[in-house]
Amino acid sequence: GEDVEQSLFLSVREGDSSVINCTYTDSSSTYLYWYKQEPGAGLQLLTYIFSNMDMKQDQRLTVLLNKKDKHLSLRIADTQTGDSAIYFCAEKAGGYQKVTFGTGTKLQVIP
Amino acid sequence: EPEVTQTPSHQVTQMGQEVILRCVPISNHLYFYWYRQILGQKVEFLVSFYNNEISEKSEIFDDQFSVERPDGSNFTLKIRSTKLEDSAMYFCATRLSQETQYFGPGTRLLVL
Numbered sequence: 001g002e003d004v005e006q007s008l009f010l011s012v013r014e015g016d017s018s019v020i021n022c023t024y025t026d027s028s029s030t031y032l033y034w035y036k037q038e039p040g041a042g043l044q045l046l047t048y049i050f051s052n053m054d055m056k057q058d059q060r061l062t063v064l065l066n067k068k069d070k071h072l073s074l075r076i077a078d079t080q081t082g083d084s085a086i087y088f089c090a091e092k093a094g095g096y097q098k099v100t101f102g103t104g105t106k107l108q109v110i111p
Numbered sequence: 112e113p114e115v116t117q118t119p120s121h122q123v124t125q126m127g128q129e130v131i132l133r134c135v136p137i138s139n140h141l142y143f144y145w146y147r148q149i150l151g152q153k154v155e156f157l158v159s160f161y162n163n164e165i166s167e168k169s170e171i172f173d174d175q176f177s178v179e180r181p182d183g184s185n186f187t188l189k190i191r192s193t194k195l196e197d198s199a200m201y202f203c204a205t206r207l208s209q210e211t212q213y214f215g216p217g218t219r220l221l222v223l
Contacts (some may be wrong), residue, residue, distance in 0.1 A: 033211075041216060042115075042202060042214045042216035042217050043154070043202060043204075045211055045213060045214070050210075090154075097142070097144070097159035097161075097167040098159065098167060099146075099212055100156070101153050101155075102153065104153075
């Protein structure tokens with residue numbers, strides 16, 4: 001079945017760039033997402049990318065997709081303490097309803 | 112910006128009791144979902160609902176679970192006889208377009 005994997009933890013200094021990586025197994029993935037979860041809160045959709053794209057930029061966020069290697073990354077430029085959260089990579093195959101989530105990467109931003 | 116809301120935010124129940132978790136979708140959304148996240152584990156898909164019927168469900172969504180849209184606005188998840196392993200955060204999600212599902216803040220369910 002589908003599987004999405006992420007590293008569990010990332011620590012960066014305020015002002016640096018953060019890069020969170022994700023790999024997935026489903027070659028029929030059509031949409032790939034990044035969600036943010038702050039403590040005690042729900043899942044906030046940050047951005048998404050279609051599988052026929054290789055890059056998407058949205059302000060401080062850059063998503064890179066390597067479809068051949070089934071690798072997705074999220075780069076946060078000029079990381080702030082307010083970016084500290086858990087970041088979930090997720091994918092959805094065309095024709096299916098469910099979104100499959102990764103384990104989440106906890107981003108710690110050191111002032 | 113419109114949001115998905117869920118009630119209650121927390122629920123504590125005894126094993127074997129029935130619970131109903133409620134969600135108010137974003138008003139013009141047509142597709143509704145329930146996910147759960149057991150503490151320390153991945154967010155897992157339970158069920159999707161469209162046009163007043165289940166369109167897809169996972170193996171987790173067994174006969175103990177049911178969903179309905181009783182009044183055209185609320186979307187509910189019922190667990191008939193809760194088990195200890197049902198303790199989790201339950202997220203409702205809704206969507207209008209194909210691409211994106213918007214999640215509610217979750218209901219934390221604790222079964223004792």
